Amino acid sequence: MKRVLTIQDISCLGKCSSTVALPIISAMGVETVILPTALLSAHTGFKGNTFLDLSEELLPIAEHWKRENVHFDAVYTGYLGTEAEIETVKQIIHMFREDGTLVLVDPVMADHGKLYRGFSDSYVEENASLCAEANFIVPNLTESCLLTGMPYREDGGEDYLRELLAGLGKLCGGTAAITGIGLSAGHTGVVAETKENGRQEFFSCQSARIPLSYHGTGDIFASVTVGALMRGFPPKEALQTAVDYVSRTISVTAEDPARTGKNEKFGVNFEETLPELVRKVNAAGSRSGM
Numbered sequence: 001m002k003r004v005l006t007i008q009d010i011s012c013l014g015k016c017s018s019t020v021a022l023p024i025i026s027a028m029g030v031e032t033v034i035l036p037t038a039l040l041s042a043h044t045g046f047k048g049n050t051f052l053d054l055s056e057e058l059l060p061i062a063e064h065w066k067r068e069n070v071h072f073d074a075v076y077t078g079y080l081g082t083e084a085e086i087e088t089v090k091q092i093i094h095m096f097r098e099d100g101t102l103v104l105v106d107p108v109m110a111d112h113g114k115l116y117r118g119f120s121d122s123y124v125e126e127n128a129s130l131c132a133e134a135n136f137i138v139p140n141l142t143e144s145c146l147l148t149g150m151p152y153r154e155d156g157g158e159d160y161l162r163e164l165l166a167g168l169g170k171l172c173g174g175t176a177a178i179t180g181i182g183l184s185a186g187h188t189g190v191v192a193e194t195k196e197n198g199r200q201e202f203f204s205c206q207s208a209r210i211p212l213s214y215h216g217t218g219d220i221f222a223s224v225t226v227g228a229l230m231r232g233f234p235p236k237e238a239l240q241t242a243v244d245y246v247s248r249t250i251s252v253t254a255e256d257p258a259r260t261g262k263n264e265k266f267g268v269n270f271e272e273t274l275p276e277l278v279r280k281v282n283a284a285g286s287r288s289g290m
Contacts, residue, residue, distance in 0.1 A: 008078030013042035015267030016216030028227030045265040074102035135174030207247040
């Protein structure tokens with residue numbers, strides 16, 4: 001069985017980060033080990049949440065695993081709150097990287113054309129250095145622009161997106177996917193560029209756009225992508241699987257009468273759609289020899 005290490009916080013309430021990565025990747029038939037960067041009573045969308053910084057524990061935990069000769073087939077990073085934490089995570093990646101290790105980075109730091117509150121240009125630079133350690137990155141449009149220095153344009157066409165991907169490709173040696181991109185009315189998904197066997201391929205993965213926004217869907221997308229890659233899916237199929245799953249889960253959540261009027265910060269009903277994902281993955285079979 002493949003083993004993934006995911007490095008992000010534990011938000012006890014509000015489905016996101018480790019509380020979606022652990023069940024989703026595990027259900028897809030991949031052992032999932034968590035390295036929590038912080039413990040929160042709820043994610044920061046909830047006012048007055050508690051916060052316990054665990055950054056000082058990261059290296060001691062990783063060093064214990066190293067003494068136990070633990071091997072990881074993939075390292076997947078999500079939200080990292082400080083530049084110092086990113087530096088620590090880079091050390092951990094170096095500790096466990098081997099030939100063939102997947103390093104997937106979701107450089108969570110911005111959206112809608114702006115950095116999240118509390119982040120600065122130096123944080124962007126640090127995240128860019130983390131992306132340079134990866135062979136698969138999944139920034140959104142705003143993050144892609146910050147990482148490449150290109151202007152933010154919501155109405156950019158294919159040439160603009162290809163230029164963005166070329167810039168991201170200079171950071172990451174494998175696959176770069178820009179999330180939240182709809183190429184036609186009523187659709188959303190990703191555009192991506194992958195480098196395999198000396199060739200570059202530009203492609204898109206699209207699904208129905210549900211005009212609702214729920215917290216944690218980006219974390220779910222990244223988690224499904226990691227799980228699918230570990231089960232042997234090629235990049236395009238892994239990304240399409242994640243795009244379809246997020247769209248389906250948002251739709252199911254929106255139709256749940258118990259969720260009527262409930263704030264988006266509680267996340268989506270991924271528990272309800274997870275059996276569908278498992279059936280799809282198992283039907284495709286494992287192409288990685290698991």
